[in-house]
Amino acid sequence: MNIEKKRKIESIIALSLSGLAAAGGLFWLIYILADVLIHGIGALNMALFLNDPAPAGIEGGGLKNAFVGQLLITFVATLIGVPIGVLGGTFLAEYARGKKIARIISILSDIMVSVPSIVVGAFVYAILVRPLHHFSGWAGAVALSIIMIPVVLRTTEDMLSLVPWTVREAAFALGAPYYKVIIQVVYRGAATGILTGVLLSIARVAGETAPLLFTSFNNNFFSFNMNGPLASLTVTIFQYAMGPYKSWHAQAWAASLVITLFVLALTILGRLALKWRYKR
Amino acid sequence: MPSKRNTYDLLFSSITAVASFAILIFIVGILLVLVSESSLAIGKFGFLKFLTSTAWNPVKSEFGAATSIYGTFLTTIIALIIALPIAIGIAIFVTEIAPNFLKGPIGGAIELLAAIPSIIYGMWGLFTLAPIMSKYIEPALQGTLGKLPGLEFLFKGTPMGIDVLTASVILSIMIIPFTASISRDAFNLTPGVVKESAYAIGATQWEVVKNVVLPYSKLGVFGGAALSLGRALGETMAVAFVLGNNHKIATSLLDAASTITVTLANEFTEADSDVYLSSLYYLALVLFVLSFVILAIAKFFLLKAERKYSR
Numbered sequence: 001m002n003i004e005k006k007r008k009i010e011s012i013i014a015l016s017l018s019g020l021a022a023a024g025g026l027f028w029l030i031y032i033l034a035d036v037l038i039h040g041i042g043a044l045n046m047a048l049f050l051n052d053p054a055p056a057g058i059e060g061g062g063l064k065n066a067f068v069g070q071l072l073i074t075f076v077a078t079l080i081g082v083p084i085g086v087l088g089g090t091f092l093a094e095y096a097r098g099k100k101i102a103r104i105i106s107i108l109s110d111i112m113v114s115v116p117s118i119v120v121g122a123f124v125y126a127i128l129v130r131p132l133h134h135f136s137g138w139a140g141a142v143a144l145s146i147i148m149i150p151v152v153l154r155t156t157e158d159m160l161s162l163v164p165w166t167v168r169e170a171a172f173a174l175g176a177p178y179y180k181v182i183i184q185v186v187y188r189g190a191a192t193g194i195l196t197g198v199l200l201s202i203a204r205v206a207g208e209t210a211p212l213l214f215t216s217f218n219n220n221f222f223s224f225n226m227n228g229p230l231a232s233l234t235v236t237i238f239q240y241a242m243g244p245y246k247s248w249h250a251q252a253w254a255a256s257l258v259i260t261l262f263v264l265a266l267t268i269l270g271r272l273a274l275k276w277r278y279k280r
Numbered sequence: 281m282p283s284k285r286n287t288y289d290l291l292f293s294s295i296t297a298v299a300s301f302a303i304l305i306f307i308v309g310i311l312l313v314l315v316s317e318s319s320l321a322i323g324k325f326g327f328l329k330f331l332t333s334t335a336w337n338p339v340k341s342e343f344g345a346a347t348s349i350y351g352t353f354l355t356t357i358i359a360l361i362i363a364l365p366i367a368i369g370i371a372i373f374v375t376e377i378a379p380n381f382l383k384g385p386i387g388g389a390i391e392l393l394a395a396i397p398s399i400i401y402g403m404w405g406l407f408t409l410a411p412i413m414s415k416y417i418e419p420a421l422q423g424t425l426g427k428l429p430g431l432e433f434l435f436k437g438t439p440m441g442i443d444v445l446t447a448s449v450i451l452s453i454m455i456i457p458f459t460a461s462i463s464r465d466a467f468n469l470t471p472g473v474v475k476e477s478a479y480a481i482g483a484t485q486w487e488v489v490k491n492v493v494l495p496y497s498k499l500g501v502f503g504g505a506a507l508s509l510g511r512a513l514g515e516t517m518a519v520a521f522v523l524g525n526n527h528k529i530a531t532s533l534l535d536a537a538s539t540i541t542v543t544l545a546n547e548f549t550e551a552d553s554d555v556y557l558s559s560l561y562y563l564a565l566v567l568f569v570l571s572f573v574i575l576a577i578a579k580f581f582l583l584k585a586e587r588k589y590s591r
Contacts, residue, residue: 011484021369029393088300109303111575116514122564123310179292207397210516267395
């Protein structure tokens, strides 16, 4: 066999292997999505959203408490996390642009994005749960916002950096002070990008379970009280899936489906907005 | 008038500065809190002795981190061994082989999959993967690889599906999309001209990948692998369902084991004594420092790769 042929065959084999790896990898991922979809749809019904949980082991009931709790915690986390993240990103991209401190904080927040979320939960437990002697929705929201801030901060920094410097110069030339330039010109130019960052960060924390285990804990009853333990979908999924009852498992699948669809929808929405804004 | 403007500007700039310092406050705060909470355990068991002790007995109040640290590294490294080749295969496929109209959709799909919450992977692992593993894959492995002399110990025990192997497989499925999309970005940094010159002297597609793209992007791929390692170390929910939370040094892949994250998730709210809780905080401290260092190394390599090739 001549050398050219050998090289060609070698190339085909290697590339088919990588194609196979791609197909295999995608297969598992699609399998997971399909599985969640099939199991979830079977258990999805209006009662899931409208009823409170039935006593353990008894069929029926819903997860209204968990849906409401999840929304409350995520909403408060967003209220805390987004302003701090956006303002922090503003400092890095504007006032500290090109300075060493901006670079350091930027790198550190990239690391913070991937830091184990369960450690954040343990941290919040020590500062907000134990001193007050009870689990609370507030603590859960704070834990989620700590995870959210680095994400929002980094996207904001990147998006503000995309706004051309000449736009700011044009505003300076009209005599506007820097803070006015930022709020009225730069933010406007980067609005879609910042919004994308916010959407992606909400998607990121909506599926977090580990930081909520020790902070908002869980609550089998319907509650609006952020001062007490609060149910969340993710912690409920953990509890129900590990539990012994078939009806719990079914509800855990349904809740998983809802969370997956929510997270994927937010992610797709964010990416579409970005594509639409920066396509030219 | 100008002074009033300056006051507002000063005010706004200080607010933004304080907001950005939140990151530093979190890092220092987490470190300080974890150290002070774990001081009781450090004092009682010793800084190094705790790390090397395999004891974990809440009843007798004897605690050591060795089993959890061992389990963390075992599952993470097996997961990386499975995930890396597949992720690099996906990246090669997306950047070099796939027709142009498929590149965008497949790349996008992979990034979407990286967004799926880890608890979904965990639950799927418990209800779908674990039965498959215990019924088909693990007995098959026992019958083939487990028969090879020298490898028996890896596949000893009853295949229950709740073990190191299942947890590692789930972890690997979870980090594949993440690793693949970073590798893809690294591959894309290879200048087209260099690839074209290789093709021009008659290189095959695989030779271009092997001799041009991979050497060009090795810093980026290495950084991506390290980043995935850092992430996998701290992953909780994907493994919490299927590892069994068993504090022992597992020698067989079919043993139940525990990781730092699984121990924390299962025992944190049940810790009934101060020493117990403090030991858990010490575990959290170990995890935080470990993953922080690994993520920092990863970031270092990724930045180096970026600086070297993009201009």
